[in-house]
Amino acid sequence: MEQNQNRVVCLIPHYNNPQGLVRSLASFGQNEQVDVLVVDDGSARAPIDERAAREAFTAQGTVRFLHLPQNRGIEHALNSGLSWIESRGYELIGRLDCGDTNVPDRFARQVAFLDAHPQVMLLGGAASMVDQAGYEQFVLRHPSGHADIARAMRSNSAFVHPAVLFRSAALITTGHYPLDAPAAEDYALFWTFVRHFEVANLADVVIHYELDPGGISLSKRQRQIKSRLALQWHHKDASVAAWLGIARSALLLVLPYQLIFKLKAKLRRGKNA
Structure with a gap:
C-alpha cells in the first residue's frame, strides 16, 4: 500500500459526463477517508x-485519473480500474456512477459494517431513486441477509451496483467483471460473490440514484435482459423462484420500457409508504 493511502478506494467510470462527475465527487462527505x-x-x-x-x-483522500486511449465500454473501464487498484494494494473497493451521489457518511457506515462482519465480502445498501430534478420517487431496498439475497438473485441483481463496497481479496476467487454478459456485468460478478462468499445489504440509504426513463436505449435494454436471462439459466435450480425469474425476464423482453418504469415506480412508492 502506498504511503498516505486510504484503505478504501471508490471506482468511478466516466464517459463524456464531466458535470455528472463533479456532482458525484462533491457528494463525498468531508470526513470520509476514501480515495x-x-x-x-x-x-x-x-x-x-x-x-x-x-x-x-x-x-x-486523493482523486486519481486513469485515461483509456479509446472507448471500449463500461466492462473494460471497470476492469482497467480494478487492475490499477489491485496493483496498489487497496483493501476495500467501492463503486459510484457519474451523476449519482453518496450520502455524506456512506463509506464510514459501510466500512464499520465490514469491520464488524469480517466474513462478509460484498456489502450493498439502499438507494434513493430520484428524478432528474432531484425529487425522490422511491427507495430501492434489497434483502439484507445472505439467504434472502441468494433467493432474490433468481429474479434480478439483489444489489444496487453503484452502492456496493467489497473486499479486494475476493477478486482472487471471483475475477473481474465478466465480458460475456453485456450490460449485466454487475449481475454476473455478484452471482460469483454469492456463490463463493457471504454477502449482505445495509437497509440504510447510502446513495441517491438518478433515474432517467429515456436514458436506456432499446438495444441496450434488450442486451441487458438477454444477458440476465443467460445468467439466470446458468444459475437455475429446481426452485420456483428460479423459474419465475426466468419467466419474468422473458416477459420484460416484450414489454415497453416506459410502461415498466412507471409500474416499478408506483409499486415502490406504495411499498415504501
Missing part, C-alpha cells in the same frame, strides 16, 4: 476537467 479512481473510457466529446473534479472533492 477515488476515475477511469475515463476514451471520452472525446466531453473530456474530464481534472481541476474542477479535484476542487469538488473535499473528503480525506
Whole structure:
C-alpha cells in the first residue's frame, strides 16, 4: 500500500459526463477517508476537467485519473480500474456512477459494517431513486441477509451496483467483471460473490440514484435482459423462484420500457409508504 493511502478506494467510470462527475465527487462527505479512481473510457466529446473534479472533492483522500486511449465500454473501464487498484494494494473497493451521489457518511457506515462482519465480502445498501430534478420517487431496498439475497438473485441483481463496497481479496476467487454478459456485468460478478462468499445489504440509504426513463436505449435494454436471462439459466435450480425469474425476464423482453418504469415506480412508492 502506498504511503498516505486510504484503505478504501471508490471506482468511478466516466464517459463524456464531466458535470455528472463533479456532482458525484462533491457528494463525498468531508470526513470520509476514501480515495477515488476515475477511469475515463476514451471520452472525446466531453473530456474530464481534472481541476474542477479535484476542487469538488473535499473528503480525506486523493482523486486519481486513469485515461483509456479509446472507448471500449463500461466492462473494460471497470476492469482497467480494478487492475490499477489491485496493483496498489487497496483493501476495500467501492463503486459510484457519474451523476449519482453518496450520502455524506456512506463509506464510514459501510466500512464499520465490514469491520464488524469480517466474513462478509460484498456489502450493498439502499438507494434513493430520484428524478432528474432531484425529487425522490422511491427507495430501492434489497434483502439484507445472505439467504434472502441468494433467493432474490433468481429474479434480478439483489444489489444496487453503484452502492456496493467489497473486499479486494475476493477478486482472487471471483475475477473481474465478466465480458460475456453485456450490460449485466454487475449481475454476473455478484452471482460469483454469492456463490463463493457471504454477502449482505445495509437497509440504510447510502446513495441517491438518478433515474432517467429515456436514458436506456432499446438495444441496450434488450442486451441487458438477454444477458440476465443467460445468467439466470446458468444459475437455475429446481426452485420456483428460479423459474419465475426466468419467466419474468422473458416477459420484460416484450414489454415497453416506459410502461415498466412507471409500474416499478408506483409499486415502490406504495411499498415504501
